[in-house]
Amino acid sequence: MLIAILSDIHANREAFEACLDAARAAGAERVVLLGDIVGYGPDPVWCVEKSRELVAAGAICLRGNHDDAAAGGTVSLNETARAVIDWTKERLDAAQIAFLASLPLTVEDQDRLYVHADGSSPARWHYVTDSESAALHFNATQQRVSFCGHVHLPALYSRLAQGHVTAFTPSSAAPIPLLPQRRWLAVMGAVGQPRDRNPTAAFGLYDDTRNELRYMRAAYDIEATAAKIRAAGLPESLATRLSTGR
Amino acid sequence: MARAKLNPGDVIDGFTLVEMAHKGGMARLWRVTHPDHDFPMLMKMPELGEGADPATIVGFEMEQMILPRLSGPHVPRFVTNGDFAVQPYVVFEELPGKSLYPRLESLPLSPEQVADLGARIATALVSLHHQKVVHLDIKPSNVMFRETGEAVLIDYGLARHLELPDLMDEEFRLPYGTAPYMAPEQILGHRSDFRSDIFALGALMYFFATGKRPFGDPQRLKGLKRRLWRDPYPPRALNPIVPAALQEVILRCLEINPARRYPTAAQLAMDLQNLSGVALTPRATKLKRDSFSVVLKRRFNPDPMDMVKPENATEQLFDAPIVAVAIDLNGSTPELLDKLRIVVGKTLDTTPNARVACLNVLKVNRLTLDSALDEEGRNKHVRKLVELKNWASALDMPPGGVTFHVLEAVSPAQAILNYARENHVDHIVMGARAEAAMRSLLGSVSGEVAAHAPCTVTVVRNRVWPATE
Structure with a gap:
């Protein structure tokens, strides 16, 4: 089965739609949303509704730190992010807030673990940025393959038994075999706010029969999203960073 | 995990073990058969017992x-991978004959044999590099040949695929490779430069041409690092029959700084296939190693090496294309010849490491089996070469950057296509016949080339404005 894995949508409708379309075109039969549906972007209502619809149809959806904040959690956020969360809260209705509050922090599915930030303590929102932080995740979890997001930078870590953690930055959509004798932690890039200097929306496609992962990119109408951010009066930096991917 | 003992006749996942073909420190190779596959196959099983080198597993x-x-023809055909948890193995095509290893008994080989082997291995590297793989362990025992003559590169245990995680990279602190052939940057831990394979092939050719390994067979890191500053004896100092051109090629492969080596295996193959066209530098004729002061400077105050970042490694292949310019000296107007030169010049502006091959096809009615040309034919040939050189002189290319070829053929399009295939040409530039009437009468050479070329084709046409009534 081909599984589409989307993380850090951040209320970017255009990017979210582009990834879902690309995933469908590639033959994805299942959707996993790794959290941070809201925050930063101008379309929280549409994105939450779309996520609810996908969940109703069988998708897995996790809670990210921005979702947690929008649902009333006490997670610490920087000033810009906090301002957008306050704006977002005013727009979501009670049912939408309740949906975000109900989302799990981790989901286990066969030999896979899905989590927004990292598996060592999902509610503390640690960033997986290098081999050391990936090792913390491997030490604290059992599953063979884990998927996370949160850092907005695609990466792939692996470890054989108790050996060193190897790190890799994917540079193409070539399928990568997740060799069964190793454990893997796949960090997905962001759908709605990429920061790896590539402004196109990032998502993953995992084939659980072939054991192969592809780091995909989808082009979307960045100008349209940026215009909405400006029209909504959200911080200008959130609009400009979309076109540079930083 | 692995079963303790396997015997002939045992069956693993449908593969019947026939006999053990090889037992080494890292792996055992079994000859196997399978009802679904009708070609000879080997099953490679790693030695994973107590005390096994962790590099064995990762490799x-x-x-x-x-x-x-x-x-492609330059790699063993892959059949299947075994499940690591049950019995780790990989099954692939068994190649006929032996590797180059037994040839070490009869070194040195003749310069012609060395150039031929080198060209075939370089051709295999072209294919491998275009598939985004650096082999990182080119040596005689990893080179085999098909019955049709193509070199096949085996053993990918140390290789790096630029689009896949490099499991070797962070696992081990020591550089992995084979001491006599390892490139300086590989010794320093860089594993993503295609030019490391060019260095190893240079070391192999040096060994085969002289009977001596250029850097010996050091067993420790300190000895390995010596090649970062100490250059080898020039091959001609060890074996005077090595021609200057072959020494030029070998020593260019063995340059310490990757940026001073051949930029691509395709350019190396091109030179090895045509040693008479190699531009000679002081490297070609030197008979002594570099002076003490040069070596001291390299050791204690070295110039920085031009390293390539893994994410840019693939681009390297596009930085140094082989451009073939097909020039129809008779059928082209002066305007078209000028325009062709401008288009080629613009291409070279962006790719200064490009090689240009200027081609002219002498159309003959039939190919004679006797390759010796008669007097008239020879004159024609020479005249065309002079004209080609004249055309190219305004391109202002560095020596060795441009070569000239007069091809004789019944079909000009086929001649150009064959040349492009045999020489790994990346880009063909050619002019179109000016008049539509001529094109429809004679057929379009550029059309045929564009339709069948293995590479990019640019057709240059001079714009003609219709006359007003």
């Missing part, structure tokens, strides 16, 4: 990842 994993991605 085996790399092979399991990379082999299924490779295709």
Whole structure:
């Protein structure tokens, strides 16, 4: 089965739609949303509704730190992010807030673990940025393959038994075999706010029969999203960073 | 995990073990058969017992990842991977004959043999590099040949696929490779430069041409690092029959700084296939190693090496294209010849490491089997070469950057296509016949070339404005 894995949508409708379309075109039969549906972007209502619809149809959806904040959690956020969360809260209705509050922090599915930030303590929102932080995740979890997001930078870590953690930055959509004798932690890039200097929306496609992962990119109408951010009066930096991917 | 003992006749996942073909420190190779596959196959099983080198496991994993991605005549055909948890193995095509290793008994080989072997291995590297793989362990025992003559590169345990995680990289602190052939940057831990394979091939050719390894066979890191500053004896100092051109090629492969080597295996193959066209530098004729002061400077105050970042490594292949310019000296107007030169010049502006091959096809009615040309034919040939050189002189290319070829053929299009295939040409530039009437009468050479070329084709046409009534 081909599984589409989307993380850090951040209320970017255009990017979210582009990834879902690309995933469908590639033959994805299942959707996993790794959290941070809201925050930063101008379309929280549409994105939450779309996520609810996908969940109703069988998708897995996790809670990210921005979702947690929008649902009333006490997670610490920087000033810009906090301002957008306050704006977002005013727009979501009670049912939408309740949906975000109900989302799990981790989901286990066969030999896979899905989590927004990292598996060592999902509610503390640690960033997986290098081999050391990936090792913390491997030490604290059992599953063979884990998927996370949160850092907005695609990466792939692996470890054989108790050996060193190897790190890799994917540079193409070539399928990568997740060799069964190793454990893997796949960090997905962001759908709605990429920061790896590539402004196109990032998502993953995992084939659980072939054991192969592809780091995909989808082009979307960045100008349209940026215009909405400006029209909504959200911080200008959130609009400009979309076109540079930083 | 692995079963303790396997015997002939045992069946693993449908593969019947016939006999053990090889037993080494890292792996065992069994000859196997399978009802679904009718070609000879080997099953490679890593030695995973107590005290096994962890590099064995990781090398085996790399092979399991990379082999299924490779295709073409220059790699063993991949069949299947075994499940690590049950019995780790990889099954691939068994190649006929022996590797180059037994040839070490009869070194040195003649310069012609060395150039021929080198060209065939370089051609295999072209294919491998275009598949985004650096082999990183080119040596005689890893080179085999098909019955049709193509070199086949085996053993991907140390290789790097630029689009896949490098499991070797962070696992081990020591550089992995084979001491006599390892490139300086590989010794320093860089594993993503295609030019490391060019260095190893240079070391192999040096060994085959002289009977001596250029850097010996050091067993420790300190000895390995010596090649970062100490250059080898020039091959001609060890074996005077090595021609200057072959020494030029070998020593260019062995340059310490990758940026001073051949930029691509395709350019190396091109020179080895045509040693008479190699531009000679002081490297070609030197008979002594570099002076003490040069070596001291390299050791204690070295120039920085031009390293390539893994994410830019693939681009390297596009930085140094082989451009073939097909020039129809008779059928082209002066305007078209000028325009052709401008287009080629613009291409070279962006790719200063490009090689240009200027081609002119002498159309003959039939090919004579006797290759010796008669007096008239020879004159024609020479005249065309002079004209080609004249055309190219305004391009202002560095020596060795441009070569000239007069091809004789019944079909000009086929001659150009054959040249492009044999020489790994990346880009063909050619002019179109000016008049539509001529094109429809004679057929379009550029049309045929564009339709069948293995590479990019640019057709240059001079714009003609219709006359007003």
